[in-house]
Amino acid sequence: MNKLQVGIIGASGYGGAELLRLLLNHNQVEIAGINSRSYIGKPICELYPGFQEISDLVFVDEDAVIAASDLIFASLPHGISEPIAKKCADANKCFIDLGADFRLHDEADYQAWYNVPFKEKALHEQAVYGLSEIYPEQIKQAKIIGNPGCYPTSIGLALYPLMTTNYAFDEHVIIDAKSGVTGAGKELSEGSHFPNVNEAFHPYKVANHRHTPEIEQTLTEMHKQKVQITFVPHLLPISRGIISTIYVKMNEAINFDDLYQHYVDTYKNHTFVRVLENGKCANLKYVQYSNYCDISLHYDTRTHTLVLVSAIDNMVKGAAGQAIQNMNLMYGFAEDEGLKLIPPSF
Structure with missing residues (x-):
């Protein structure tokens, strides 16, 4: 062949x-x-x-x-x-x-x-938007794919199951996300220069990052109602990885166990999204060099705030890995072909 x-x-x-x-x-x-x-x-x-x-x-x-x-x-x-x-x-x-x-x-x-x-x-x-787990049927028929940005991938996958429920929530979502330096690309800038990144940690493009409209577009399509975000990215002094912490104010008390089960059911047939056990928290270290997205759910009963934590490798699931996953869907290959990458344990 x-x-x-x-x-x-x-x-x-x-x-x-x-x-x-x-x-x-x-x-x-x-x-x-x-x-x-x-x-x-x-x-x-x-x-x-x-x-x-x-x-x-x-x-x-x-x-x-x-x-x-x-x-x-x-x-x-x-x-x-x-x-x-x-x-x-x-x-x-x-x-x-x-x-x-x-x-x-x-x-x-x-x-x-x-x-x-x-x-x-x-x-x-x-063109088809290539968020692999959400639009697989459209991707299979596509000739042109717009591969999602790294932040929108981690955020879209974390919020998708919630967006498909009947739970009422404030449609202004707060997102605090952190990325490794490779997310800035290869061209050196003052912000990514080693002395300014090493032993440092700072937000950038506060409420003005170009991924904002992409995230809002994706969430609005999922929810079928307008969703707005306040998005603050930060630069971590590491090479790769994204950790996104997402705050959603629920309009009323929720059955957290039911929502957690909905997340598990939504992604149970998707190899590359891992919904972590209750009580565990996603950590970017354990997705590095892999195509996995780890999601953990947390609920503040005092303020009725759902907190979602999502971790991906920005260069794999947030870029090249997802692009290959989309290619696999387009050509009928096994979805994990070329992507059977095990994250480090330490």
Whole structure:
């Protein structure tokens, strides 16, 4: 049986390199080509020594990657993926975008938060939002996937079961989330410079992070009513991982055991979402380097506040792993193919 030929555009960044690391363990695919505008002609192992004697792939022109591939992943800053998606669509190739270009449905929202309009409006009508556990049937039929952001993945999965209940709650949700430094991408900035991150911990883009409209869009679609959030991300002095603590004010006392069971039932057939036992709390350490999302539930009976804690690896479930999970759904592969990664125990 011929293997699926896949290409990676933007393979020199953290997300692209993570895609390659995972795809090299996928039994149903073959890497047809990798691209980076800055490193054409150079081997990936020169940039990332971990690939030494594992991959001798050389960065090539993006058109060569598209021509050689059945499916193309793009891991690029916003505003760059749309023209590549158009090339793929014209060549009848599938396209999974790890950037932001196909995440938002509303052009006005995209323009307000990213300061550019949609360039290929027809493609946006075809694109499917790739939150794997929530939209699997749509993903199976898709040719273009907008892979969710890392924060929206951890938050959307944590809140989805609640959004599908009849419990009444305040539709203004408070979210306190923390990410490792790889979430900022490979380009060095003052905020991610080692002396400013080491032994430090601080919020950033307070109530003004670009994932805000994506999170609100997802929660509103789930709940079928408008949900607004106050979202405060923080930068942790670690390489990878996201921990999101979510506060939902319930309008009345709830049966916590029933709600907990609803969470268990919602995700019981989903390999990569683990609802932790009552009394345990999600910890990002125990999802690192894996495609798992761990969720724990807590209830403050005094204030009728539901507290949800969600942990993912921002580079795997929050980026490359979920992109591969979406590819698996699109092509009928086992959903965990290439993703059977065990988190560390210590």
